[in-house]
Amino acid sequence: MNAINTPPSVFDAGLPTIGYDLTATPHDILEDVRVAQLTSPIVIGPLGPEILSYEMARDVLRDNRFRLPPGVTLAAQGITSGPLFDKMANSLLGLDGEKHVRLRKLVSKAFTPRATSRLQETIHDVVNGLIDTVADAGRCDVVTDISYQYPTPIMCALLGAPREDWQLFADWTEEVFKALNFQPDVTFDEVAIMRAWGELDAYVDDMVAARRSNLTDDLLSDLIRAESDGDRLTLDELRMLVAGFLMAGTDTTRNQLSASVQVLCEHPDQWATLRERPELAMQAVEESMRHSPAACIVPRAAVDDVEFGGYTFPAGTFVLVNTFAANRDPAIYDDADRFDITRNDLPPILTFGGGAHYCLGANLARRELAEALTVLTRRLDAPHRVGPAPWKPLLEMTGPTTLSIEFTSERLVAADA
Known part of the structure; x- marks a missing residue:
């Protein structure tokens, strides 16, 4: 009787298929997603x-029966054990x-709105400084001239690292982030990643x-102060969290800023x-992250045999939550493909995930993106893209690899902005 009442396996239920190459971009799969969602x-x-649906995607992200497979990105590179795998598996992610x-x-006791609000002046100065370097030229590559250089100074200021060491953090983050790449990569070098880490x-x-003897007003000091029922973070945990914040807060913001500007x-x-209504900046961030997100796919795996959505997902089933599709679900969003801030x-x-792994830095990311879009739209008039803007695959952190634009500059002194 139980067998009769057991929902069919998700693999044997005759579900429609959606085919795409593993190097496909979000734009490549859009038409197929539209058809499949119907x-x-x-x-x-x-x-x-x-x-693909918004409601089911949200529910899977909140369902503890589906969990992020430890070291899933490394497994795609053929690495299923060893020191790098162990570091990834024991990270907050x-x-x-x-x-x-x-x-x-x-x-969470350290990652408060206060911690991000005190960065407002830094964020403002960084984005204006980057625009100052391109304003007179009337053109730039948003990816390399602005987005790529934007988050690292802010993350370093958040942690309390001095300006002279910002480039070190940028180099380390660039190398370590390769461990989060789904795509097989001929440049993947486990030894180099471990050295940087x-x-x-x-x-x-x-x-x-240094902080233990002289706590200051930065995130690292807040993490050292953080206590819950007498429990505090260990040195190993502090190391792991700093690396995690750098990885989560750098590449994501770089790519999303480029995608949002495009x-x-x-x-x-x-x-x-x-430009006329800067008070819409936060809505512009939300809408650009819905319409053109840098993070499109969230991997999960069934911990045990899971009954969900009328189907059985056998234990170990690898599931992709396609948040790109869910954010354009026509059952939720009117004229879902329309971009409207x-x-x-x-x-x-x-786009920030959901459930137990909802992005801790979501508020900071929103603040960084909102300030950047506010300043860019105020200082650059009538921008238009010149040349192609190819995107990276949706199975990794995506976004344009290059975004050349021309504009009319309204050069404003940052202090007066």
Whole structure:
């Protein structure tokens, strides 16, 4: 009787399929996603079941029966054990259950709105300084001239690292982030990644030692202060968290800023609207992250046999939550493919994930992006793209690899902006 009542396996239910190459970009799969969403909220994709509907995507992200497979990105590189795998599996991103809950509880005490609001002046100065370097030229590559250089100074200021060491952090982050790449990469070098990570850990050790005797007004000091029922973060945990914040807060912001600028440039009426109504900056961030997100896919795996959405997901089933599709679900968003920064009263976008692994730095990311878009739309008039803007694959952190634009500059002194 139980067997009769057991929902069919997700693999044997005749679900529609969606096929794309593993190097496909979000734009490459858009038409297929549109068609698939009309037939089923779940499809079988090239790597297994994919969740396309907003409601099911949100539910999977909140469901503890589906968890992030430890070291999943390294497994794509053929690495399933060893020191790098262990570091990734024991990071905040790789942990689940009681260990994860404990760390989130402690970290949340430091990652407060106050911690991000005190960075406002730094954020403002950084973005204006970057625009100053390109304003007179009347053209720039947004990716290399602005986005790539934007987040690292802010993350370093957040942690309390001195300006003269910002380039060190940029280099370490660039190398370590390769461990989060889904795509097989001929330049992937485990030894180089571990070397960079070791240098970062050693630097953080020195920072922690200095802070313990002289706490200051930065995130690292807040993490050292953080306490819950007598529990505090260990040195190993502080190292791990700093690396995690750098990885999570650097490449994501770089790519999302470029993606957001591109979609605004390609909708000049929206650029003009934000220029005239800067109070819409946060809505512009939400809408560009919904319409043109840098993070499109969230991997999960069924911990046990899971009954969900009318199907059985066998234990170990690799599931892709396609947040790119969910954020354009026509059942949720009116005219879902339309880009409109005046949208409001909508459910939260899923680009920051959901559930236990909802992005801790979401508020900081929103603040960084909102300030950048506000300043860019005020200082650069009538921008338009010149040349192609190819994107990276949706299975990794995506976004344009190059974005050349021309504009009319309204050069404003940063202090008066």
